Amino acid sequence: MDVLFRNVKELVERAETENKLISEIMIEQEMLITQRSREEIMVQMERNLTVMEEAVEKGLKGVHSVSGLTGGDAVLLQAYIEKGNSLSGTLMLDAVSKAVATNEVNAAMGTICATPTAGSAGVVPGTLFAVKNQLNPTREQMIRYLFTSGAFGFVVANNASISGAAGGCQAEVGSAAAMAAAAIVEMAGGSPQQSSEAFAITMKNMLGLVCDPVAGLVEVPCVKRNAMGASNAVVAADMALAGVTSRIPCDEVIGAMFEIGQSMPSALKETAKGGLAATPTGKWLEAKIFGGAVVGSGK
Amino acid sequence: MKFKSVFDIIGPVMIGPSSSHTAGAARIGRVARDLFGRQPEWARIHLYGSFAETYKGHSTDVAIVGGLLDYDTDDERIKTSFEEAAAAGMAFEFIPETGHTDHPNTARVVIGDSQTEMSMMGISIGGGKIEITELNGFPLRLSGNHPAILVVHDDRSGCIANVSNCLYRHDINIGHMEVSRRQKGEMALMVIEVDQTVDKAVMDELRQLPNITQVTRIAD
Numbered sequence: 001m002d003v004l005f006r007n008v009k010e011l012v013e014r015a016e017t018e019n020k021l022i023s024e025i026m027i028e029q030e031m032l033i034t035q036r037s038r039e040e041i042m043v044q045m046e047r048n049l050t051v052m053e054e055a056v057e058k059g060l061k062g063v064h065s066v067s068g069l070t071g072g073d074a075v076l077l078q079a080y081i082e083k084g085n086s087l088s089g090t091l092m093l094d095a096v097s098k099a100v101a102t103n104e105v106n107a108a109m110g111t112i113c114a115t116p117t118a119g120s121a122g123v124v125p126g127t128l129f130a131v132k133n134q135l136n137p138t139r140e141q142m143i144r145y146l147f148t149s150g151a152f153g154f155v156v157a158n159n160a161s162i163s164g165a166a167g168g169c170q171a172e173v174g175s176a177a178a179m180a181a182a183a184i185v186e187m188a189g190g191s192p193q194q195s196s197e198a199f200a201i202t203m204k205n206m207l208g209l210v211c212d213p214v215a216g217l218v219e220v221p222c223v224k225r226n227a228m229g230a231s232n233a234v235v236a237a238d239m240a241l242a243g244v245t246s247r248i249p250c251d252e253v254i255g256a257m258f259e260i261g262q263s264m265p266s267a268l269k270e271t272a273k274g275g276l277a278a279t280p281t282g283k284w285l286e287a288k289i290f291g292g293a294v295v296g297s298g299k
Numbered sequence: 300m301k302f303k304s305v306f307d308i309i310g311p312v313m314i315g316p317s318s319s320h321t322a323g324a325a326r327i328g329r330v331a332r333d334l335f336g337r338q339p340e341w342a343r344i345h346l347y348g349s350f351a352e353t354y355k356g357h358s359t360d361v362a363i364v365g366g367l368l369d370y371d372t373d374d375e376r377i378k379t380s381f382e383e384a385a386a387a388g389m390a391f392e393f394i395p396e397t398g399h400t401d402h403p404n405t406a407r408v409v410i411g412d413s414q415t416e417m418s419m420m421g422i423s424i425g426g427g428k429i430e431i432t433e434l435n436g437f438p439l440r441l442s443g444n445h446p447a448i449l450v451v452h453d454d455r456s457g458c459i460a461n462v463s464n465c466l467y468r469h470d471i472n473i474g475h476m477e478v479s480r481r482q483k484g485e486m487a488l489m490v491i492e493v494d495q496t497v498d499k500a501v502m503d504e505l506r507q508l509p510n511i512t513q514v515t516r517i518a519d
Contacts, residue, residue, distance in 0.1 A: 001301065030305050035495075044306060044372030051312045106315030109358065109378050116308045116426045117318040117427035124309075146309045152306035157300045162308070163319055165349040165403040171425075179308075216353025269403065270320075271352040290355060 004029040008196050008250040010154050015192035022182070022192050023144035026151035045143050048113045052125035055112045059101025063108045067289050070219040071108065074101035091130050092234055098231040099126025103223040107159070115146075116153045116162040119218045120176035123253040124149050125232050135187055143270075148186045149179040152199050159251070161260035164211035165270040167261025169225060174206030174257065177229035177236075184237035199294035200246035200253045202236040207260055210268035211274025215286035221276055302428060311427045313372035313408020320350065320357030323423030325377060328471060331408040331419045331493050334449060334515045335394075339410035342391040348403035350423075351395035360393050367391070372427060405431075431517075437479050437488045441517065447492045450505065451513040452485040453473065454480045459472055461508045462489060469504075471495045486512070 005011040005027055015022050030041050064071030068219055077097035080086060088091050099122035106112045106121055109282065115124040137145070153162065155176045161167035181198035185191075190198075206229070214220040260283050267274030276282050302308065313322040330337065344363055346354050354360050358377075364384050365377035376383055384391060404423040411417060420433035431441040434449070441447055452458045459478060466473060472494040480487035497516050505514045 003303075006300075014519060026305055033303055046311065048306075048309055048312060048412055101340060109315050111373055112315055112429055113312050114322065115310075115317040116506065118313060118315050118321065118427075121315075121316055121318075136395065147305060150305035150308040152303060154302060157302040161425060163404070163423075164321060166425060212479075213353070216356030218357065266348075266403065270349045271403075272356065273352065288333075 002032065004032065005151075005155070007159060008152065008254070010112055011151055011155065012192045012196050021144065021148070021294060022151050022186055022195055023147035024271065025149040026154070026287060038159055042143060044201055045146050046095070046139070049143055049146060051111060051113045052115075053129070055102045055105045055110060055165070056098045056129055058110060059105045060097070063104050063110065065104070065107040065217075065219055066109070067215070067217055067219065069107075069214070069217060069285065069289075070223045071104050073223070080147035081140065088231070091134055092231055093239050094133065095230040096129045096227045096233055097126075097192035098129045099123050099226040100223055102126060103226045107219045107223060115149065116157065116175055116179070117164070117172045119164060119222045120172040120226060120229065122223070123173060123176035123229040123233060124180045124183070126226065126230040127184055131184055131187060131234070137187055141187060145183045145187050148183040148195065152179045152182045152195075155251075156257075160254050161261055167258065168264050168269050169209040170206045170212065170257055171261055173222075173225045173229040174203055174209055177206055177233045178202040178224075180230065181236040183238070185240050188237065188241055188242050194240045196250045197245045198237045198240035200250040201239055201244070202232050203253045204246065204248065205232055205236070207257055208266065211270040212268055212273055212277045212281040213270065214277050214282040215289050216272035217289070220285075249284070301424060307426055307428055311372045313427060314375065314377045317357040317359075319423040319425055320353065320519060321360045321362045321377075321428035322372040323429050324350070324362040324406065325358040325366040325370060325372050325406065326385065326427065326429045327406050327408065327421035327423065328363040328364075328371060329371070329428070330517060331417070332367050332369055334419060334434065335410055335417050336376065336513060336515070338366060338369075338389065338391040339413070340389060340412040340444065341391070341410065342411040342441065343394065343411070344391065344408040345394045345396050347396050347400040347405040349400060350404050350406055351397070354393065360512075363408065364391055367410065368410075428504060433486065436481065439490050440465055440477065441490055441492070444495055447490065447517045448497055448502075448505070449515045449517070450489040450491070450511060452487055453510040453512065454484050455510045457487065458487070458508070458510050462505060463510075465501070465504055465508065466493065467490070471497060471500050471501065515516070
């Protein structure tokens with residue numbers, strides 16, 4: 001299969017030599033591989049964008065999962081932002097609350113767009129709809145944000161993994177956060193190389209993150225990991241835009257993520273057998289939700 | 300490359316909560332139903348690895364049943380698929396297995412009706428993307444890289460030539476092809492990954508060819 005890029009180095013080189021945005025290279029590659037028109041591809045991505053908007057909107061109104069483990073935090077965060085005393089700033093908390101909103105909808109079996117997975121679906125839209133308020137992008141630029149995210153995700157999925165069962169949470173929320181960081185940089189006017197630096201800086205700080213969902217549900221700690229993934233992405237984008245670079249090249253960071261995922265024990269890869277899932281409270285919650293012997297009283 | 304489209308990364312649009320354990324599971328169920336060719340009357344679903352450990356929490360069970368009812372990943376009816384299955388007259392059971400498989404998210408779907416039964420092994424490789432690794436005891440390597448056609452046929456000379464000629468006439472290029480059979484002269488299977496979309500007319504033409512039992516298409 002002929003592709004325009006197989007790794008981040010090729011992606012950035014092509015964007016810079018052809019003087020194009022990373023999102024443009026992704027669109028061109030999609031046209032090449034699927035033999036579909038630019039318009040068709042843009043329309044499909046806009047549909048995904050609309051699903052993301054609706055999910056955030058729904059989550060900000062307040063949803064709760066069947067298990068009762070998650071829900072309502074996006075509402076709390078928005079109310080807190082309104083008061084105007086937040087320490088981490090409006091944009092940051094807005095990104096966090098919208099990431100949480102999306103994942104609360106996901107946990108409640110609502111409709112979302114996997115980016116790159118459902119468990120990590122909050123980070124890319126959360127950051128997009130927060131950064132939007134400051135950068136005032138056009139609708140096309142918002143769609144491009146998703147293509148830029150997708151370009152980096154494409155490299156990770158093919159060269160490492162985007163599956164928690166295969167690589168832990170670093171492969172899911174880690175990838176999502178790094179993808180979002182790269183996309184923020186492009187939307188803010190940074191160079192393709194700066195997008196790659198933002199990606200590398202984010203991913204480096206997500207390495208080793210395990211997948212240990214309580215009761216096997218995509219709720220605890222997934223929703224809050226999306227919150228932190230979003231904040232990580234915004235900070236890394238700012239660092240890259242400031243001119244900070246990663247000493248370890250982007251593709252090598254992705255390689256390290258893959259290696260770490262391979263050596264991670266299966267108890268920490270979406271089996272709900274280790275980490276937070278295996279804590280006394282984690283086990284108590286599992287017994288409470290699915291029945292069986294409830295030992296102790298939890299918290 | 301396992302993931303070829305940007306929409307494998309930004310997508311699918313789906314009912315939560317898990318792309319691998321819910322959306323991927325629904326797709327495994329739906330491909331099984333596609334391959335079976337009609338609504339099965341019963342289903343026995345064996346789950347392995349992470350699927351076996353966490354299927355309840357991820358709604359993997361309702362998703363596979365939804366897939367067997369032909370629901371796409373974003374079909375709201377996935378949530379109530381158990382009730383829908385009862386209404387459609389499909390009995391089902393889930394069997395969590397302890398055995399080891401190559402991939403952590405593996406399901407073996409055995410479905411059937413009064414006439415016949417079928418067994419298929421599928422894996423969910425992340426982000427909602429799946430691969431089919433076995434069909435009725437035939438090991439497959441259906442990568443999902445391209446649209447693909449599965450042809451069940453009698454092991455007779457000329458079958459493979461007829462199928463490839465038909466694809467050639469429609470300007471469809473074969474990217475990868477595997478042929479296997481149980482025993483000489485018995486049931487055989489062609490797995491053909493192609494570069495172009497295969498429309499219904501081509502599928503119907505393939506079905507008309509001699510010694511062809513079943514033709515199924517797996518789109519992107």
